Amino acid sequence: QVHLVQSGGGVVQPGGSLRLSCTASGFRLPDYSMHWVRQAPGKGLEWVAAIWFPANNEDYGEPVKGRFTLSRDNSDNTLYLQMNSLRVDDTAMYYCARDISRLEIDYWGQGTLVAVSS
């Protein structure tokens, strides 16, 4: 059974850093593309980043390019989103999601809340 369990959110000051985790069970993370999607309070979904199978190349949305970085620990079957130079407008619920192929999203994590505030 496929599960994505997220952790790592919290409150951070502007300019600070956080690392989000998305631990997969029921499948091998390296065998799939994975996405991060966020949702600001009361707003819609916004694509953040993806790591694509099989090339393992990464793509980032313009608002986070140069500040956020994807990584993966295959031994722990965990995907990470390292978020640096955080801004108030990065405040959102962050979701990880599995992608069967090129944008064929199936399972989602439960979400983790990031609040950037002074």
Next chain:
Amino acid sequence: QTVVTQEPSLTVSPGGTVTLTCASSTGPVTRNYFPNWFQQKPGQAPRTLIYSTNKKHSWTPARFSGSVLGGKAALTLSGVQPEDEAEYYCVLYYGGARVVFGGGTKLTVL
């Protein structure tokens, strides 16, 4: 900047049929944009209903169907149930780093 547009809100009666659409600012939407559709209820994570235009997951109720219609991606609900009241989002793939969500449609069942 690429914009994906959905109806902000729609209302449908129980048992009725409603079509939600997803348009691209770059031109007609085709299957090559791999449209996905998601349902989100308050306080919950999104749930994927449709991928690759019209493919369903094992959990997708039969009353949901996806298509491309008149240059837009479309999600049709036939025989709407009260539990279908939710926010619905589409997403389109433009290649590389361009994955763009629509703004969402709030569906009211009344």
